[in-house]
Every structure is written in structure tokens, then in C-alpha cells.
Amino acid sequence: MVIIQKSTNDKCWRGCGEKGTLLHCWWECSLVQPLWKTVWRFLKRLGIDLPYNPGIPLLGIHPEGTLLQKDICTPMFIAALFTIAKTWKQPKCPSTDDWIKKMWYIYIMEYYSAIKTDNIMPFAATWMFLENVILSEVSQKEKEEYHMTSLICGI
8 A cells, every 4th residue: 555655654544553455455454344244244134145255345256156146246345345445544434324325326326227228127136135125224214315215116
């Protein structure tokens, strides 16, 4: 990270005190680990049992036999990476709420794309269970504030 930041300080940008390698900043840092643990908790709720390995979300390397689950996992990982990047130089844990909102945004964009390309059934198959988990994690106030209602239930 020293080369990217052009400084002599090789410590984590989040201020945890560890050496700030790319792997550390995106995966190992104690300030990003709570978000990754939440992502894996969501995966378990969806019945997806992936090894807790940084190669899966960071590099897209999925273990043999899990390619069918890739369509569900990828938006979750993209939203997590976006949320981590958003708080890059801040000494705080990336917010689970921000991660859920980013997943909802991806969900909405995927929905519009599916409507436009007339591919609504593959969209529904991919997002049906994830939509339920997302909505179960959000308070009623947030559902109303961000207009979070099921787009699949009417299909």
C-alpha cells in the first residue's frame, strides 16, 4: 500500500496498526472482518456453504460444485467490496446497513435490466431468496424510507 499511497508508512489505512497489504486492507483487517462475517452469515441463511476464503469474494474463485450459487453470491460480494472501498481511509467498520442498501440498489438495477431484456424469470430465480433475507434484515422504517418492497412477489 506504500507504493499506492506514495508514503513511507506501510501501515493499514484504517489505522488498525497492522501492515497494510492489499489482502489485509480488503480481507484481514479487524475493521473489515465484521462485514465479511455478516456476508457469510447471509450465505448460510440462504443455504450456501462456502469456505471462509478471501479468494472467493476478492478474486471470484469459486470452489468446484458451487458455480450454480455464483449468481447469488456475486452481487453480495460486489456490494461488500463497494462498501469497504467507500470507507477506505476511515478508522471504522464498513456498515452492514450500507452493504444491505447497496445490495438493494443492485437488485433494483438487475430488475430493471430483466424487465428491459424480457428475462424476468431468471432474475426471479436468482433473487427470490436473497430478496427475502434482505427484507428480513431491514426495519419497517427503512423499508418505507427507501421504498423497499418485493419486486418478485407480483411476478
